[in-house]
Amino acid sequence: MTAADTPLVLVTGLRAADSARVASALLDRPGTVLIHHDVTRLGEGVVVRTLRRRRAGVVVEETTAVELAHGCVSCTLRLDLLPLLRELGRRRDVTRIALHLDPALEPEHLCWAIANVVLDDEPEGAPEVAGDFVDVTGVLAVIDGATWLDDVTGGDDLADRALAATPDDDRSLAQVALGQVAFADAVLLAGGPLDAWTSARLHAVLDRLVAGVPRAQTAVGPERLLAAIPRDSRRGRLSTAFDPLLPGEPPLGEDVGVGLVRYSAGRPFHPGRLHEALDVLLEGVVCSRGRLWLASQHDRAVWLESAGQGLRVGDAGPWLATLPDHPDAWRDVAPQRRVAAALRWDARYGDRHTELVVLSHRQPAVAVIAALEAALLTDEELAAGPDDWRTLPDPFGTWHEDPCEASTPVDDRTGATTEPDREERSR
Template sequence: MSDRRTPVVLVPSLSRELGATVAGALLDRPGTVVVHHDVGQLGQGVVVRSLSGPGPARETTVLELAHGCLSCTLRLDLLPLLRELAGRDGVERVVLHLDPALEPEHLCWAIRHVLLDDGSGTAGQAVRVEAVLAVLDAATWLDDATGSDDLADRGLAATADDERALAQVAVGQVTSADAVLLAGEAADPWEALRLSAVLDRLVPGVPRAGTDTAPEALLAAVGGGARRGRPTSAHDSLLPGQPPLHEDAGVRLVRIAPRRPLHPGRLHDALDVLLEGVVCARGRLWLASRHDTAVWLESAGQGLRIGDAGPWLAALSDPAWDEVDAERRVAAALRWHPLFGDRHTEVVVLTHRRPADEITAAFAAAELTDEELTLGPDGWRDLPDPFGRWHEDPCEASTPADDDSTHATTREEHS
């Protein structure tokens, strides 16, 4: 049975201009509508939405939000708009030119899961993600993805308290992509080779091309196994797509898999090795002080996040296993330990300047010693843990509004 939902193409880029150019080129296909939300004034509760095609008019709408946040922008306007456009005559495809502050992975999740306020269900019942087409500036992306700037340093932050790292967003746009379009050229052949080596390992198998290739042609190269907005899990494979494991232009993937649980204090010190000379890292940690909980690690450039990845399967009751993804159960069975079950540490690091032996040595030093190991799980819980409680954003799109006064008003202009 064919999927009758309206296809949506997401076009993320750190450059509003490059994103606009590529999204505009996609208007050449009949029935395409391009939507852009400019969140540059979100801190003042204002979002400017533009809508182009089909037809000659470009429609601009100024939204005034009672709560100036990205989540409210999605829930109160973008998601309902997608559902409306899907039912509009003449609209055969929607292209979302994303503001740099709007991360494609979160938006894809919201399309699938966030219930609309009018009770009509989710936007995903009317639209489907056909592809995420990331647009990179070949001259600057690698520096952005490995640097220390925040979005605010580049004037890209959504609000005054938006403290996200530029590298986090740069890497996230690419890892969410089903196709990558490279605009311009790297500074020199060596930097071009390094950029290619990073992308080969970051998104193996994802088609990419320069701007001499039409965006439509690049989208046509997206394969059947593409993510197309499918969310990833902390327990998915950390090496999807069979990336090359050899070193190229100083770039390589380093897999870390110590056999013992990690001491929280020494791990905290070891993580400094990921903050210089590394493009990104991601993985699961078996932290001795949190024996029943998988810990998720994610870094990009000089920013790093630690979070709760849920309980290990060994800590669940038998009935709870029925709710667990089959692939995770299989992976757990393959690594099952008679005492510790599926608890393990596995981290994959994409390094471009940091030597691999420095990374592996830092994590090896964080493993429990023989003496510490004899304390057992009850003793491990008393180890000093510097990681504290997990951070939770109080204004996620999946949560109810702060109060019943949350609303949006609009002023429309046509040009």
């Protein structure tokens, strides 16, 4: 962050009323401007934007109906929100910007746009992005402690809860709800007191999903949570497919039936058997994520992530073993990835490997591991070599629709999937 950057706080959550209360509390700090885009009419090409700030002890509100040529989330960001962030970031009387996100707006997508989308009316020869003027200092996720775990382990879509941005928005509730929390720098719990069992399971999941991330009841207030965010928190930093799969040193033991299953393998998966085995990740599992070595796609890593009863698989880029021995080819490889690859380097296969982490709340670890082990190449198949592996029938390579459903790409912000080479499936 430079001296010219204006601090930006994002407040996200499925329940708009709860996140709105948290966001409104941020107005108590002088110089804060609160922005909210209501996208419930996005399908009609209209977004309602509200700006609020406190003047002389009174909250002043300005509401504008923004008409868009194309009713989509990307247009909302590119044509209105991102230019607005630049405008407010330039103003000396604005000392902080807070964004109260509509449930349909994902914080990671927004942070990608802030850092990467070039503003349309840039000065000649000087491309600008909103990130040149604002700096994400915290993402706050607000969850309903009584319902969140059911939401992230169920099979509902956003449309089932009247939260979809547009009629063709087929994102799952679990995908969005998990993404909000997984990307957060702090978590606030709303709702009334929980029974002991529900509370224990909720905290066991959060301990493992966002280890090291501060959390408290909403009554504590957002300012105290922002102050408690660790210095090394992500603060809008985008994840990649080769980031550590267990950040924050989460507990590895099981608690009230909740536990992390870590799986690794030094030989590739048979594509057909793996496709069948993945059903084990769609029942009794909160989420899973990891890198796969698929025999039929020998030179490229495959990224997998699941949320509740939905799963997606996509291209994560080349293995380091395939890169030419030239400095330019290695320039963009993160040092952390180089070290991890060196520690597991195989004389024949290089850094190719499988590493998967599964957060389970009902699925036994032995069932997950057994299903994955059965999908690996046998000794005979392994001995046949990469040329034969590439001829194996590959459901992931064709990105078929039955029983999988094709998804509409939003962007390639995470580096975890290369759109649109992605498959989604659900129960």
